[in-house]
Amino acid sequence: MSAVACELCPRACVIPEGAAGDCRVRVNIGGKLRATTYGRPSAIHIDPMEKKPLYHFHPGTQVFSLGTAGCNLHCLNCQNWQLSQRGGDEIEEVYPAEPAEVVAAAQGERCRGVAYTYSDPVVFYEYVEDTATLARAAGLANVFVTAAYINREPLRRLCRVLDAAHGDLKAFDDGFYRRVSGATLRPVLDALVTFREEGVWIEIINLVIPTLNDDLAMIRRMARWIVAELGADTPLHFSRFQPQYRMRNLPPTPVETLRRARAEALDAGLRYVYVGNVQGDVGSSTYCPRDGTLLIGRSGFTITDYKLTAEGRCPTCNDKIPGVWL
Amino acid sequence: MTDTRDLTQRPDAPRRRFLGFLSVLLGGLGGLGLARQPQAPGTAPRDRPLKEADFYRPHDLAG
Numbered sequence: 001m002s003a004v005a006c007e008l009c010p011r012a013c014v015i016p017e018g019a020a021g022d023c024r025v026r027v028n029i030g031g032k033l034r035a036t037t038y039g040r041p042s043a044i045h046i047d048p049m050e051k052k053p054l055y056h057f058h059p060g061t062q063v064f065s066l067g068t069a070g071c072n073l074h075c076l077n078c079q080n081w082q083l084s085q086r087g088g089d090e091i092e093e094v095y096p097a098e099p100a101e102v103v104a105a106a107q108g109e110r111c112r113g114v115a116y117t118y119s120d121p122v123v124f125y126e127y128v129e130d131t132a133t134l135a136r137a138a139g140l141a142n143v144f145v146t147a148a149y150i151n152r153e154p155l156r157r158l159c160r161v162l163d164a165a166h167g168d169l170k171a172f173d174d175g176f177y178r179r180v181s182g183a184t185l186r187p188v189l190d191a192l193v194t195f196r197e198e199g200v201w202i203e204i205i206n207l208v209i210p211t212l213n214d215d216l217a218m219i220r221r222m223a224r225w226i227v228a229e230l231g232a233d234t235p236l237h238f239s240r241f242q243p244q245y246r247m248r249n250l251p252p253t254p255v256e257t258l259r260r261a262r263a264e265a266l267d268a269g270l271r272y273v274y275v276g277n278v279q280g281d282v283g284s285s286t287y288c289p290r291d292g293t294l295l296i297g298r299s300g301f302t303i304t305d306y307k308l309t310a311e312g313r314c315p316t317c318n319d320k321i322p323g324v325w326l
Numbered sequence: 327m328t329d330t331r332d333l334t335q336r337p338d339a340p341r342r343r344f345l346g347f348l349s350v351l352l353g354g355l356g357g358l359g360l361a362r363q364p365q366a367p368g369t370a371p372r373d374r375p376l377k378e379a380d381f382y383r384p385h386d387l388a389g
Contacts, residue, residue, distance in 0.1 A: 040371075042371070043385070043387055044376070044379050044381060045381055045382075045383065045385055045387070046381040046382055051389075052389060064381070065389075067387070067389075079386075079387070079388040080387050080388055080389070083387070088371070089370060089371060090371075091371045092371060092372065093371060093372050093373075093374055094371045094372070094373050094374070095373075095374055095375070095376050095378075095379050096373055096376070097376045101376055105376060105381075109381060115389075117389040118387045118388075118389050145389045166389075
């Protein structure tokens with residue numbers, strides 16, 4: 001009986017015959033590594049692009065979104081734990097769909113693209129790659145919503161068929177990653193840089209959890225790292241924590257904390273910083289960094305104003321605003 | 327004083343009866359909990375056709 005080594009993510013699981021890796025869904029069957037959730041999504045929805053959240057990528061469009069069971073992280077505060085913290089045979093419902101069926105359904109619903117999301121799509125890598133290849137050929141955009149805990153080589157390969165990524169940077173602190181997510185920080189930073197190097201449009205999200213990662217000095221260091229390694233034009237979203245799963249002992253993030261984090265990141269040099277999960281906050285809209293013109297107004301996932309020119313420029317100063325626009 | 331204790335029973339009999347009752351109660355509740363799990367152990371996921379999926383159903387999944 002031969003064990004197999006999974007080289008997809010930094011966990012580097014060595015999986016005995018008949019067993020699964022840490023993600024629960026990548027299994028050694030007869031000495032071959034198989035993804036048991038290939039073609040077996042358990043969550044399929046059509047969401048606004050703003051929900052991913054992507055604010056500078058085809059705003060106002062719909063995206064066909066799917067996810068399977070399993071995850072290679074085990075965050076104590078996981079919002080989607082009923083999907084992510086289960087194996088492929090522990091889930092209630094599955095909607096078997098080959099890649100071509102996903103693409104046909106997305107086209108049939110007039111979606112702008114396909115998003116691989118809800119659990120971490122790293123663990124259904126092969127399904128993403130095959131579906132994204134067909135989706136691109138059909139003129140659809142591919143969106144990867146991830147915690148970016150993936151090795152560089154497989155990520156580079158996948159980037160060939162990705163158009164946008166939403167990367168979760170949980171904290172700028174390795175200890176946080178170890179305690180809360182059972183992971184480490186360095187591979188996440190490397191993966192985020194890889195997205196940038198490979199020309200994938202990327203936006204970053206940081207879920208601010210009271211007392212665990214809301215230290216403004218750490219937020220400043222994180223923002224400076226983003227400026228230096230990903231660029232000052234990289235959108236950063238601060239999102240509001242809600243107590244759930246195994247982290248019910250902490251309160252929701254005060255809105256004022258999110259606003260302070262936004263101010264700190266702007267001060268550190270980032271040009272597009274947002275506050276998420278707070279309905280109608282001024283920090284959920286896009287403004288021209290040069291003259292302050294409101295470019296895209298948002299309330300929740302709804303666009304209330306759209307003033308960018310057809311070329312994606314500010315109508316006042318004509319500066320080009322980074323992103324992939326309509 | 328009159329000793330009214332029933333000398334035909336062992337002194338700890340009521341305690342044993344109570345513990346027995348408690349065991350049955352907790353066992354029953356535990357069994358009920360397992361049976362009502364969204365996915366009972368050993369049960370295969372239910373495969374549903376893609377056309378049955380309501381893509382627009384409100385949901386609270388992040389991402």
